[in-house]
Amino acid sequence: MSEISKTASPATARPLMKTLLPWIGFFILLLALPNIFSSNVGLYTMNLMGIFVIFALSYNMLLGQGGMLSFGHAVYFGLGGFMSVHFMNYIEDGDFTFPMYLIPIFGGLIGLVFGIIIGSFSTRRAGTVFAMISLGVGELMAASSLIFVAFFGGEEGVSGDRTTGPDLMGINFGQDIHIYYLIAGWVFVTVALMYLFSRTPAGRMANAVRDNAERAEFVGYSQRKVRFVSFCASGFFAGIAGGLFALNFEIVTEENLNALTSGTVLLMAYIGGVGFFIGPIVGAVIFTLLQSILSNYTDIWQLYVGILFVLTVMYVPQGLTGIFMMHTAAWRMRRVGSLILPYLRAGVPALAMLTGIAAFLETIHHMRSSVEGETAMSMMGVDFDSHSFVAWIVILALVVVGGYLTRSQLPQLKEAWEMANKPPAQREGAGS
Amino acid sequence: MLELIFFSLLNGVVTGLLLFMLASGLTLIFSMMGVLNFAHASFYMLGAYFAYTISIYLGFWVGLIVAPILVGLLGAVVERYGLRYVHRWGHVAELIFTFGLAFLIEEVVQFIWGKDTKAYHEPEILQFPLFTFFGQNFPAYKAFMLVISIGIFILLLLILTRSRVGLIIQAAIHKPNMTAMLGHNVPLVFMGVFGVGCALAGLAGVIAGPALGTFPGMAFVLGSIVFVIVVVGGLGSLTGAFVASLLIGLLQTFAIALDYSVNDLLQLFNISFDADSALRDLWTLSLPQIAPILPYLLLILILIFRPTGLFGNRET
Amino acid sequence: MKLKTTILISAAVAALTAFTAQAADTIKIAFIDPLSGPFAATGTSGFKQAQFAADMLVNQKGGVIDGKMFEIVGFDNKISPKESLVQLKRAIGEGIHYIMQGNSSGVANALTDAVKKHNDRNPDDLVLFMNYSAVDPALTNEKCNFWHFRFDANANIKMNALTDVIAADDSIKKVYIIGQDYSFGKAVAAGAVKYLGEKRPDIEIVGNELHPIGKVKDFTPYATKIRASEADAIITGNWGADMVGLAKAIGDAGIESPVYTYYAANDGITKTIGASGKDKIRLVHEGRVNPPPTDEYKAYHMAFKEKYPEADISQFRIANALVMLANAMNQTKSTDPAKVAMALEGMEYTTIQGDKVVMRAEDHQLMQPISISVHTDENIILDADNSGYGLVTEKTISAADADIPPSGCNMERPAS
Structure with a gap:
């Protein structure tokens, strides 16, 4: 074993560089952060x-x-x-x-x-x-x-x-x-x-x-x-x-x-x-x-x-981290790009739904904790009246429409995911 | 002194029996499913809050009955759709799930009911001193708590030993796989026991709320003490849970009542120490001060030297 | 991960800088107190009183220095010294130079220390600390510092007044002292032992007990012990949830002895005590409520009740602190904490209750009259907790008589 590793030392120089690279990046990041x-x-x-x-x-x-x-x-x-x-x-x-x-x-x-x-x-x-x-x-x-x-x-x-x-x-x-x-x-x-x-x-x-x-x-x-x-x-x-x-x-x-x-x-x-x-x-x-x-x-x-x-x-x-790591297979096969569109199609309505849910919680919280008679609130830079009918309609619409659209996008996302992760072995196998 | 001992004994038993209501459900769940439910005390808190809200509209007595049922249903839902789902990731994940649930329930309670202590009071007809002993009152509500807790204990004992359901549960505690093979629907039993355990915790919350206060931290205060009881009492042993509950209850009240310190003990042997040394806290430690440590010390010692607990027959 | 982190941080920080961009014509005052947890009731009530006082007594009167407005910003410290320092850093980060805190002397000790360190290290970014309620005597004695000002009377001043009343009552032979296990509780106990020993050496202290702060849920065992000791009087410095619990247990156990307290009123305490504490519970405090000392104060109190029907003016000193700060700013025409602090030293002010108060320059302790009041439902004009019960002042001790000279305060003033 030891002989093999010795003889292979010139070859391991590159992997060594490769293992050190993230650490050097980490070091530079730590130095640079306070300037940002x-x-x-x-x-x-x-x-x-x-x-x-x-x-x-x-x-x-x-x-x-x-x-x-x-x-x-x-x-x-x-x-x-x-x-x-x-x-x-x-x-x-x-x-x-x-x-x-x-x-x-x-x-x-x-x-x-x-x-x-x-x-x-x-x-x-x-x-x-x-x-x-x-x-x-x-x-x-x-x-x-x-x-x-x-x-x-x-x-x-x-x-x-x-x-x-x-x-x-x-x-x-x-x-x-x-x-x-x-x-x-x-x-x-x-x-x-x-x-x-x-x-x-x-x-x-x-x-x-x-x-x-x-x-x-x-x-x-x-x-x-x-x-x-x-x-x-x-x-x-x-x-x-x-x-x-x-x-x-x-x-x-x-x-x-x-x-x-x-x-x-x-x-x-x-x-x-x-x-x-x-x-x-x-x-x-x-x-x-x-x-x-x-x-x-x-x-x-x-x-x-x-x-x-x-x-x-x-x-x-x-x-x-696991979610990101799930993509390593697709990344190696250079297929992550094919996932971007499906992610966007499902992600935008999902984001709308989450915003709606958060707005729902925030508005309820505001209604309960604010001073009597104070109804004006703001969330994400939007000012609105927590007791107004319109606000509740918007929140409801965000949740329902967002939720429905997200759901409707899931099948295509699943399909795209399976496509991206399909092992390339099939093609190679066919070739051999 | 007699007065002090009498009332401490009484208060200790009240606290102990209250703890038992929590511990009995938890020990059944733990021994059947192997899951130490971190959120158990959270169901106790939910019981108090539900009852508080119900008591505003319908009065204390409706809350006493309805709130535990609601908590029990919620518990069953958590088992069916939460715990059973997480089970696939293994025991550690289950433990972490109940831990996360405890955290989440506290946040939800704060969200719905706010962060302050709620004015949840005992019903008017129980607001009188039941008897006076040496000039000190014993409130009727404490007696009421006592009666409810003893009633629950007897009821549980009867169900577990005299009914068919009880037999299946006992069987599922000791040999879950065997019970399933005999054709019993073990998942259903699990869900039922989890629900009933939560309902018991909820009931404890309903009656403890007015006495100990209804606030978002109430679950956290009792949570780890209940674990101690379950582990010390022994896995799957109701008797063990009962004895351990009383033990902890009495320990907590008597430790406050009896004001003795290490120093007093040492002075019996005519030993005195430098009052300014860094270890001064050791010598001046008094019983009320070390009271909060004792249950956890007991827990660690039991886990190291007798992992089956005092009355259990299986290791945790 | 690093890229993601960077994006996250930059997004967050960008949003934050937009958020903290503040109008130049407001003076922000950080209100660092428990807004959640067992003492939330006391903290949030104080926060409301601060906002109301800033609004009514400063902003509506035209603000300070040509129309700058006070804005009270709440920071929740969860009554933890560590969290308070975290919030202090946040407040400083948001460009705030004035902080206010009152609940828990433990927190005040940490804050005064942190403020001093911060000012020593950042002479261009000074912070002034207005302590409106933390009464551990050490804060203006051995731990005093130039940036700390106390607007409440310290525990010894109050205990001196309280023991005058106890000493005058010949029926009291045995006293039980119970308090929270931290610097303030210990200060109360030490003060009680000291002053009772001087004024009435014949009184026996039958119990001197500390319990964990904010952690005791059932005070029944303590009540049992107090009852068993056959005490004729009880002295406690408990506040917030600890006072509610203690009062409830004492009432339930049927203890008839009088209870001498620091903070047994408002924030749900008066309501809990109710009839069971009538003519039994006495309070030592600054600021009077019944009978209302002036019409101006009565109008102020009523206006507060109108805006916050569920709260009460329980800490009138908050208003004094804010108005004195405004006066100091007007006097110096500056918002520089160093100049304002200099102006506050020795400042005299007549409160809307008609009392003359002086900020003693030596140790930054506000000298003010002290009152002893009783919990009752008779002759109540302004009640507490909407319960019909409230405090009626029995005795008022003038600022000069209540005075206790500072000891051990060696204040370093900035060279200027």
């Missing part, structure tokens, strides 16, 4: 995104790669945050000297330590037992965080100041843009590390154990050990994300490790797609966008997220 979105809100959103990307990826080491459904992953994120903020305060008090930008390492370490402690008993089994233990541990830590005030700061949490300690080339990370580059750097490094982990034997075996634990045992791997390793690594990266959270917000509270945060990360990973490495990245990016931008426009954005999540679980268990 330089506003405060843009920076704030991207910082949050970066933190969630690491957190969601670390979660997917459990769910996607290891088949372990955790309802308490926020524990490691939160502990990482608390540990980091305490170290930030030690630096501020001059107790010891350490560069602030490396603080997340402490977060990672505490995540690792707790991963080892909790993993030692929780990874014995997968499935429901694991899920229940993770839930129990999550609730336990959340409840403890309000009791052990010295470490967790009670309801108020612990705050710190990121501008103290030795600075990096004169930058003290006071500005959000500095923190952006700091987070971007950590995102790049940790994403690369997590990707590499998924390529190591340990990462590969995690997949095997997920798919069939018994067979993995026959190959000679203890399923428990494999899960344990993934669990610890996942705790480490979640802790790093927590440390970055502490640096970005300069406050860590019990919310960072409660059930809500654990649920959010599950939501992000699942919506993005747990079966793909970039799935959680997509999920984290979309969730953060919804959270920080959709919430500017509508009070009921969480309702939309809830609907999106349940629909994803029911109909697209492979997540949003």
Whole structure:
């Protein structure tokens, strides 16, 4: 084997270039983003995104790669945050000297330590037992965080100041843009590390154990050990994300490790797609966008997220990334172009229908929550009267007509899809 | 002190029996279908909200009967068109589905009824102190809750042990495949049990709404506690669920009533600690403070050392 | 994925910039408070009062500096310190320089710290924090900072007034203190122990208890404990849902002892207490309702009830804060937070309730008269929760008498 790979080394140079290319693109993208979105809100959103990307990826080491459904992953994120903020305060008090930008390492370490402690008993089994233990541990830590005030700061949490300690080339990370580059750097490094982990034997075996634990045992791997390793690594990266959270917000509270945060990360990973490495990245990016931008426009954005999540679980268990990945076969055969028109034909009425449904929900919500007598509202730049007859007719028409047209377009879409994905083998087979 | 113990006991039993109404449905569903229904407490919340809306127009008593039925029907629909569909993606997907459902129901409740606490009150005729003991009142409504819960427990026990349907359900709990082979329509049984379980949760919501408040977070507050009861009690064991419910109920009230701390214990042995050390919280911990942790500690210990639960005979 | 992300972000951000393009003649004030969750009732009521006060007392009087209008923008912080900082960042991102917050001292502690850090790091983009209700004494003592102004009386000032009343009642021998487990609840407990110890050392504190904030659903076990302790009086700083629950449990258990509170009125609390708390519940607060101190205030209150029939003016200090801000802007002819802050320091103002109030320059604590009122249905002109019940003021302590000097405030002022 080794000889073959040695002799083939000139040939692998191109694939190496090919594997590196996405990473170089990723690096450039991270550098370029703040120049495109330089506003405060843009920076704030991207910082949050970066933190969630690491957190969601670390979660997917459990769910996607290891088949372990955790309802308490926020524990490691939160502990990482608390540990980091305490170290930030030690630096501020001059107790010891350490560069602030490396603080997340402490977060990672505490995540690792707790991963080892909790993993030692929780990874014995997968499935429901694991899920229940993770839930129990999550609730336990959340409840403890309000009791052990010295470490967790009670309801108020612990705050710190990121501008103290030795600075990096004169930058003290006071500005959000500095923190952006700091987070971007950590995102790049940790994403690369997590990707590499998924390529190591340990990462590969995690997949095997997920798919069939018994067979993995026959190959000679203890399923428990494999899960344990993934669990610890996942705790480490979640802790790093927590440390970055502490640096970005300069406050860590019990919310960072409660059930809500654990649920959010599950939501992000699942919506993005747990079966793909970039799935959680997509999920984290979309969730953060919804959270920080959709919430500017509508009070009921969480309702939309809830609907999106349940629909994803029911109909697209492979997540949003999965939808894109479904097209790889057609892409390879250069037939994606033939799908554009059918997509448009079904997509436009579907969009109209969705707009109608959203308008329906928004109008109802407006009627219920606005001040008595105030009927004027606006949605997507259109101003209208929520109590007027016309508005309701338009909404109804959008839903009914949109729904009907979408339905009528489905057969042709299905046909086009089948055409695009028909294996080319037939023609080749006929040729041979 | 006697007064404190008496009332804590009473309150603990009321809370415990209320929890049992939730746990009994959940444990039946869990043991039959293998699905830990995260949304179970959400049906409890829906019960309270339905009853609130009905009580505005038709009064409390109509709500008491109609709301659980509506919740039960909704539960059956969720099983038939949601859970059964998701079943094809496997157990993990089912678990995630119920989790998503819990999230969605909370959002829908906020959308329909708003984010504030609803003024859902006990009926006028139950608004009087039933008896006074050591000068402290015991509200009649609490007694009413007690009676309803005990009634449900007896009814469930009778149905499960004395009726034909009960026998099939028991059979489906222990050997689902065998039951199906015997020609029973197991999917129908599943749907029925899911619906009835949800209806029980709904009933719990109807009677708990006025006492514990009707607000969008009410499901979240009880949700994980009910899991603890089901796991601690043991899979498929109603007795286990009953004992665990009472245990948790009493634990919660007595922990508040009895104000002892680790420090008190240590002082019995004449040990004292530095009040300023970083571990000071450990020494000053009092029983009311650690009360919220105890159920989860119990859950983890049970899962590690006795995965069958206290009264169960099958592993989770 | 990257392309998609880019498109998504650019679309979203483009939409956002269009959205935030604001008219130059409005001054936005961010109202960061719980607009959802267990304390939503208190937060949304405050939001309405702020909007109404801005409209009636500032905008309808011609606005500030040649017609600039106040606009109150709501930001939901879900009563979480972390979420508050998120909302603060959002508000700053939208170009807002004035923020208002009141519910929870925990949140106020986080905000005052974050505002200070922000102003230190961004001297060109300053933010001023008007605290209308968070009364943890530390905020104007050891944690004081130049950008924070408190328009409510702090917990110690209120406790000083409250214990005067308790101390005068010889029938009280045993007191039970119960509060929420966070900085404010602890401050109330500490204040009660301190002042009762000074004024009435013979009073025994039979219970001093903290419960989790916003998480207790059934207060019956606590009521049982209070009853068993045979307390003659109860002191609590509870507010929002925690006050509703506690009041209900105390009523259900048939406890007859008087309850001394900070926030047991309005937002559904008065209605819940109803007849069971008549002449039993006392409140320490600023701003009087019954009898209405001035005709101007009465008209203002009635106009508010007309617009929001379901809400009440429960926090009159919100109006004071906004008018004083407007006055400071008019005085300096500027909306620069640094100049406005300087003008607010030491500012005197006569409220529409006819009270003279002063923003003490040393620690930014507003000095104002404090009242003790009782929950009753007699002599009520302006009721609360449309219940027929309301507060009647029994005693008013002048600003000078209520005063407690600042301690430990070392304020750094910007060099200018």
